[in-house]
Amino acid sequence: xxxxxxxxxxxxxxxxxxxxxxxxxxxxxxxxxxxxxxxxxxxxxxxxxxxxxxxxxxxxxxxxxxxxxxxxxxxxxxxxxxxxxxxxxxxxxxxxxxxxxxxxxxxxxxxxx
Amino acid sequence: xxxxxxxxxxxxxxxxxxxxxxxxxxxxxxxxxxxxxxxxxxxxxxxxxxxxxxxxxxxxxxxxxxxxxxxxxxxxxxxxxxxxxxxxxxxxxxxxxxxxxxxxxxxxxxxxxxxxxxxxxxxxxxxxxxxxxxxxxxxxxxxxxxxxxxxxxxxxxxxxxxxxxxxxxxxxxxxxxxxxxxxxxxxxxxxxxxxxxxxxxxxxxxxxxxxxxxxxxxxxxxxxxxxxxxxxxxxxxxxxxxxxxxxxxxxxxxxxxxxxxxxxxxxxxxxxxxxxxxxxxxxxxxxxxxxxxxxxxxxxxxxxxxxxxxxxxxxxxxxxxxxxxxxxxxxxxxxxxxxxxxxxxxxxxxxxxxxxxxxxxxxxxxxxxxxxxxxxxxxxxxxxxxxxxxxxxxxxxxxxxxxxxxxxxxxxxxxxxxxxxxxxxxxxxxxxxxxxxxxxxxxxxxxxxxxxxxxxxxxxxxxxxxxxxxxxxxxxxxxxxxxxxxxxxxxxxxxxxxxxxxxxxxxxxxxxxxxxxxxxxxxxxxxxxxxxxxxxxxxxxxxxxxxxxxx
Amino acid sequence: xxxxxxxxxxxxxxxxxxxxxxxxxxxxxxxxxxxxxxxxxxxxxxxxxxxxxxxxxxxxxxxxxxxxxxxxxxxxxxxxxxxxxxxxxxxxxxxxxxxxxxxxxxxxxxxxxxxxxxxxxxxxxxxxxxxxxxxxxxxxxxxxxxxxxxxxxxxxxxxxxxxxxxxxxxxxxxx
Numbered sequence: 001x002x003x004x005x006x007x008x009x010x011x012x013x014x015x016x017x018x019x020x021x022x023x024x025x026x027x028x029x030x031x032x033x034x035x036x037x038x039x040x041x042x043x044x045x046x047x048x049x050x051x052x053x054x055x056x057x058x059x060x061x062x063x064x065x066x067x068x069x070x071x072x073x074x075x076x077x078x079x080x081x082x083x084x085x086x087x088x089x090x091x092x093x094x095x096x097x098x099x100x101x102x103x104x105x106x107x108x109x110x111x112x113x
Numbered sequence: 114x115x116x117x118x119x120x121x122x123x124x125x126x127x128x129x130x131x132x133x134x135x136x137x138x139x140x141x142x143x144x145x146x147x148x149x150x151x152x153x154x155x156x157x158x159x160x161x162x163x164x165x166x167x168x169x170x171x172x173x174x175x176x177x178x179x180x181x182x183x184x185x186x187x188x189x190x191x192x193x194x195x196x197x198x199x200x201x202x203x204x205x206x207x208x209x210x211x212x213x214x215x216x217x218x219x220x221x222x223x224x225x226x227x228x229x230x231x232x233x234x235x236x237x238x239x240x241x242x243x244x245x246x247x248x249x250x251x252x253x254x255x256x257x258x259x260x261x262x263x264x265x266x267x268x269x270x271x272x273x274x275x276x277x278x279x280x281x282x283x284x285x286x287x288x289x290x291x292x293x294x295x296x297x298x299x300x301x302x303x304x305x306x307x308x309x310x311x312x313x314x315x316x317x318x319x320x321x322x323x324x325x326x327x328x329x330x331x332x333x334x335x336x337x338x339x340x341x342x343x344x345x346x347x348x349x350x351x352x353x354x355x356x357x358x359x360x361x362x363x364x365x366x367x368x369x370x371x372x373x374x375x376x377x378x379x380x381x382x383x384x385x386x387x388x389x390x391x392x393x394x395x396x397x398x399x400x401x402x403x404x405x406x407x408x409x410x411x412x413x414x415x416x417x418x419x420x421x422x423x424x425x426x427x428x429x430x431x432x433x434x435x436x437x438x439x440x441x442x443x444x445x446x447x448x449x450x451x452x453x454x455x456x457x458x459x460x461x462x463x464x465x466x467x468x469x470x471x472x473x474x475x476x477x478x479x480x481x482x483x484x485x486x487x488x489x490x491x492x493x494x495x496x497x498x499x500x501x502x503x504x505x506x507x508x509x510x511x512x513x514x515x516x517x518x519x520x521x522x523x524x525x526x527x528x529x530x531x532x533x534x535x536x537x538x539x540x541x542x543x544x545x546x547x548x549x550x551x552x553x554x555x556x557x558x559x560x561x562x563x564x565x566x567x568x569x570x571x572x573x574x575x576x577x578x579x580x581x582x583x584x585x586x587x588x589x590x591x592x593x594x595x596x597x598x599x600x601x602x603x604x605x606x607x608x609x610x611x612x613x614x615x616x617x618x619x620x621x622x623x624x625x626x627x628x629x630x631x632x633x634x635x636x637x638x639x640x641x642x643x644x645x646x647x648x649x650x651x652x653x654x655x656x657x658x659x660x661x662x663x664x
Numbered sequence: 665x666x667x668x669x670x671x672x673x674x675x676x677x678x679x680x681x682x683x684x685x686x687x688x689x690x691x692x693x694x695x696x697x698x699x700x701x702x703x704x705x706x707x708x709x710x711x712x713x714x715x716x717x718x719x720x721x722x723x724x725x726x727x728x729x730x731x732x733x734x735x736x737x738x739x740x741x742x743x744x745x746x747x748x749x750x751x752x753x754x755x756x757x758x759x760x761x762x763x764x765x766x767x768x769x770x771x772x773x774x775x776x777x778x779x780x781x782x783x784x785x786x787x788x789x790x791x792x793x794x795x796x797x798x799x800x801x802x803x804x805x806x807x808x809x810x811x812x813x814x815x816x817x818x819x820x821x822x823x824x825x826x827x828x829x830x831x832x833x834x835x836x837x838x839x
Binding site: 016092097 | 139140141142146160161162163164165193208209210211212460531532533537540542543546589592593594620
């Protein structure tokens with residue numbers, strides 16, 4: 001049985017090494033998009049954003065922003081191709097990035113399938 | 114080539130220490146990202162899609178084997194074993210950590226290199242002809258001026274917070290391989306009837322959102338006036354360039370909105386106000402620098418190299434590579450070796466650390482220890498004896514650097530695009546790979562002949578698609594990648610901006626579209642007529658019809 | 665507003681007048697529009713006179729007033745708005761030798777550039793300790809550009825390279 005939830009999540013770059021990361025429910029920053037907290041309501045999204053701003057001030061991450069995404073059967077698919085890229089790595093070097101480290105998203109960037 | 118003296122060494126060390134301090138203050142939170150961003154950009158550090166990217170300066174595209182080996186070392190130690198050579202003769206590393214950057218800058222300083230001002234709203238790397246000092250058609254080597262301007266522009270206190278980035282290119286040959294007409298300032302060397310050297314000053318060229326060809330404001334500026342005159346141009350830009358709109362902030366917009374005459378008048382007025390200081394120091398400095406670029410000690414060789422000719426006769430693959438990848442050297446018995454970093458189906462401009470080390474070794478052994486980086490993302494060995502060319506080719510072949518496609522359809526220029534770049538709207542590299550694979554047949558590429566295909570993954574045009582004979586621009590249409598094709602661009606001395614052919618294409622359609630265009634060209638070209646000439650003769654109509662004809 | 669000069673904090677001695685209204689007593693700095701409007705009255709005062717410019721004012725417009733001015737205030741509306749660097753240098757090239765002050769978005773990492781183009785004093789705000797400013801003022805010990813207004817801790821590379829034999833080639837410097 002498939003289940004789909006549509007909402008928003010927060011992503012940023014980790015300050016010290018620039019790696020793209022995603023904000024989890026417990027307030028950690030994970031490299032794996034499937035770990036991200038998906039806000040289904042605007043208020044929840046705002047709360048995620050606020051938490052991210054705090055972590056920017058604490059110099060953990062930089063440039064945090066909300067993106068549209070959906071959860072399909074416990075895997076998260078970012079709505080935009082750019083964000084699907086950030087959750088995987090370069091499509092031309094499959095041996096580099098999250099996709100090569102077991103942290104990649106479940107949806108290929110270009111097609112999103 | 115230029116060698117640092119104690120002052121240059123101290124300068125890059127101070128700069129590295131300064132950055133180490135600034136990065137520390139960012140990591141501690143003392144500096145916000147908004148405050149730190151221009152500081153890190155002025156040291157070439159971008160925050161990209163996956164990680165930080167460091168753009169290392171290769172001034173006027175010239176480096177030694179020692180420097181190339183250090184670039185390989187940096188790739189291994191702090192990145193993932195490779196680097197990307199760019200359309201402005203620099204090198205980029207894609208997987209850099211902020212916390213490592215000061216150490217990398219120290220490693221660069223160890224070999225007289227840096228990443229100063231390779232980004233930010235300041236004066237960037239001064240680029241030039243990748244065959245400078247070697248080409249048969251050159252009037253004089255432009256690199257002493259390149260070095261003079263590099264120093265003058267480094268941490269210039271008045272011009273470090275310009276409205277936008279500022280790019281300068283210089284050329285010393287009538288065949289412009291430095292794209293001077295599409296730079297913020299382009300300088301072209303001329304010799305007058307008396308044999309004196311002067312510089313044509315071209316302002317307001319550029320690509321990006323609004324591509325423009327530059328206008329000439331001075332036809333023959335004496336060399337010693339260069340620094341003073343450029344200061345006047347920079348000051349007019351700094352004061353009156355637009356700061357309200359990022360997309361209208363380049364000097365080309367100022368020149369366009371004021372009009373060329375009014376802009377020139379502002380510059381001349383500013384220039385006239387300069388205190389009449391002696392240019393004696395500039396003259397001595399230019400002489401001091403020029404000594405480093407004195408013509409190299411070449412052997413007196415016959416024009417004809419028997420071993421080279423024999424090798425070609427015995428080896429068709431070598432013969433083809435020699436035909437396509439060698440440039441005419443001004444000295445008899447010598448050649449310019451162009452190493453294509455565009456293997457079939459490969460990533461344009463990328464080189465592994467092993468490949469960098471091999472190129473360094475070849476340069477040290479066969480090219481007077483000198484290499485160049487070209488705007489087409491290739492590497493050049495400028496001073497090679499024809500006698501040695503075969504041995505070099507064999508080594509290149511073994512290292513995957515033997516692509517015989519220099520200047521042909523397979524020698525595609527592509528920016529990193531959405532695979533790496535935070536600014537991109539579409540991927541560029543897979544498009545390049547698809548086209549490359551489609552034309553991997555060497556006979557086909559030879560048949561098509563000289564062709565520049567440029568691919569940009571966004572409107573910022575880092576792939577220089579506006580000046581490609583065939584340009585491809587990657588856009589985003591409702592979240593899907595979408596590609597516009599332009600024809601007829603050129604960055605040479607008769608520079609032109611390409612025209613959009615028609616509606617765009619999906620990613621998987623682009624290579625076929627390029628094939629249709631080139632098949633059309635092959636059908637209508639005159640004997641020996643290259644693609645650009647054919648396009649200029651027949652216009653877009655035949656290509657439009659072929660591409661968009663209803664079935 | 666803390667005022668930085670020669671790497672130390674100094675007291676403000678100037679009164680800042682508005683575009684309209686009564687002029688304060690003592691040394692006063694007025695906006696440029698007011699300087700133009702009230703020049704007769706202002707130039708006859710015995711106290712020191714200063715003017716504050718905005719970035720779209722032209723330096724040349726001040727040329728007739730320069731001999732009477734002891735303070736010019738230039739502003740940085742954003743720290744990356746670099747117009748005031750050119751205004752400062754132009755004013756120094758026009759011969760102005762009074763106090764040149766930077767206000768607005770002034771950050772330690774731009775201090776050395778500002779000193780080099782001719783600024784003397786800086787409204788620095790409360791954010792950074794004095795030690796950060798002092799450290800920032802001497803980060804670079806060298807500069808390539810010639811004819812900079814101030815040579816504090818930096819040596820001019822081109823001049824150093826070429827003046828051991830001919831000291832007369834040295835550019836004159838103030839401050």
